[in-house]
Each structure stands twice: as C-alpha cells, then as structure tokens.
Amino acid sequence: MGHDLSETHPAKYLMGNHELVKELFKEYGILADRNVTEGKMLVANQICAELTVHTEAEEALIYPLAETVINNETVLKEAKVMHLSAGDLIAQIQSMDPEDPLLDAKVFVLGKYxxxxxxxxxxxxxxxxxxxxxxxxxxxxxxxxxxxxxxxLSDADGSTGPKKLKAATAKMIKH
Known part of the structure; x- marks a missing residue:
C-alpha cells in the first residue's frame, strides 16, 4: 500500500507545518488583543516549540539534501542566518515574563519574520x-x-515543557 503524498512529501508536509504556525500566530494576536496573559504565554510557548522542532528537522533532513541539489550557495547561507535569527528571537520570548510589555511586540516581529x-x-x-x-x-x-x-519537549500531561523547550532552543542557536 502506498503512502499518502500529502502527508509524507516533505515539501507538502513542511508547508502544512507553516500553515499551523501561521494559525498559532493569529491565535496569539487574538489573545493579545484581549490581553489574556496566561493564554498568550501558552500559545507563545507552543509557537516556540513548533518552530524549534521544525527548524531542527529541516536542518537535519531538508537542508543537507538541498545542499546537494541547490546550485546557489547564497540561498543556503541566507536560510542558515534566518534560522539563527529566529532562534535568537525564540530564546528571548521564552525568557520573558508574561507581563513584559515587549512580549507582544517580540511575538509579532517573530511572526512577520x-x-x-x-x-x-x-x-x-x-x-x-x-x-x-x-x-x-x-x-x-x-x-x-x-x-x-x-x-x-512534552511534559507528562502532553503540554510543552518550558525548560525542555529552552534547552532545545539553546542547542539550536549554537548550531
């Protein structure tokens, strides 16, 4: 029996992840507009977890393959810089207090980036x-x-563990 390409094709799978993350940013925006502090932090942590995992998987699997087929070194260098910059913003967001007045701005900038x-x-x-x-x-x-x-990255209850997420992000930034 064959695999469903919509679920296993890497480009389609990653684009599906992109849509999930975009939806999380929209959800964060709604919570920010309503000033739901606890909910915002939960969604921010989920965004950070999804992006951390997405980036690690891309760097381990997609980009090594891309290096063999892309004839433009600049594209790959730019992708690496984008991942590092996103990792820096993710680390900043994770270390912020939910009441920090810059939290919404940093999540917004991360979303646009x-x-x-x-x-x-x-x-x-x-x-x-x-x-x-x-x-x-x-x-x-x-x-x-x-x-x-x-x-x-998940705790026993299935939620994303902030300490595990921070450790994973720190590892991502060092690469």
Missing part, C-alpha cells in the same frame, strides 16, 4: 526537493523526526 522565512523557503528551497528521487522516504523520516522531537 517567520512569514518571510516561510515564503523564501517555499519559493527557493522546497521546489528543489520536489526534483529528488528520495522525496517520499525523506518525508516519512521528516514526519517521524518532528514527532519524536515534539514528544521529547
């Missing part, structure tokens, strides 16, 4: 993945890796 990163990735990196022969296997591996990473 990530939207730009996703657009660049979808236009300049993911199309090259479509042309490779190991694309379905890569998608299966990507999906499994992201699930394992998210699971490793």
């Amino acid at each position: 990530i939207e730009y990163c996703f657009t660049q990735e979808e236009r300049r990196v993911l199309p090259t993945i479509l042309e490779t022969s190991a694309v379905v296997e890569l998608g299966i591996e990507l999906k499994a890796r992201e699930a394992a990473l998210l699971n490793s």
Whole structure:
C-alpha cells in the first residue's frame, strides 16, 4: 500500500507545518488583543516549540539534501542566518515574563519574520526537493523526526515543557 503524498512529501508536509504556525500566530494576536496573559504565554510557548522542532528537522533532513541539489550557495547561507535569527528571537520570548510589555511586540516581529522565512523557503528551497528521487522516504523520516522531537519537549500531561523547550532552543542557536 502506498503512502499518502500529502502527508509524507516533505515539501507538502513542511508547508502544512507553516500553515499551523501561521494559525498559532493569529491565535496569539487574538489573545493579545484581549490581553489574556496566561493564554498568550501558552500559545507563545507552543509557537516556540513548533518552530524549534521544525527548524531542527529541516536542518537535519531538508537542508543537507538541498545542499546537494541547490546550485546557489547564497540561498543556503541566507536560510542558515534566518534560522539563527529566529532562534535568537525564540530564546528571548521564552525568557520573558508574561507581563513584559515587549512580549507582544517580540511575538509579532517573530511572526512577520517567520512569514518571510516561510515564503523564501517555499519559493527557493522546497521546489528543489520536489526534483529528488528520495522525496517520499525523506518525508516519512521528516514526519517521524518532528514527532519524536515534539514528544521529547512534552511534559507528562502532553503540554510543552518550558525548560525542555529552552534547552532545545539553546542547542539550536549554537548550531
């Protein structure tokens, strides 16, 4: 029996993740407008977890493949800088107090930055993945890796553990 390409194709899978993260940013915006402090921090932590896992999986699986098929070194260097910059903002958000007056601004800036990163990735990196022969296997591996990473960041109740998330983000920034 074949795999559903919409679930295993890495480009489609990552674009689905992009949509999930965009929805989380919208949810954060609604909570920020209503000044729901506790809810905002929960969503901010979820955004940070999703982005941390997404970035780690991309750097481990997608970008090594992209390096073999993209003939433009600048694209790959820009992607690395974008990931590092996003990691810095994620670390700042994670270390903030929920009452910090700059929290909403930092999450908003991260959202706009990530939207730009996703657009660049979808236009300049993911199309090259479509042309490779190991694309379905890569998608299966990507999906499994992201699930394992998210699971490793979860507490016993299934919520994202802030301490585990901070450690994962710190690791991401060092790369």
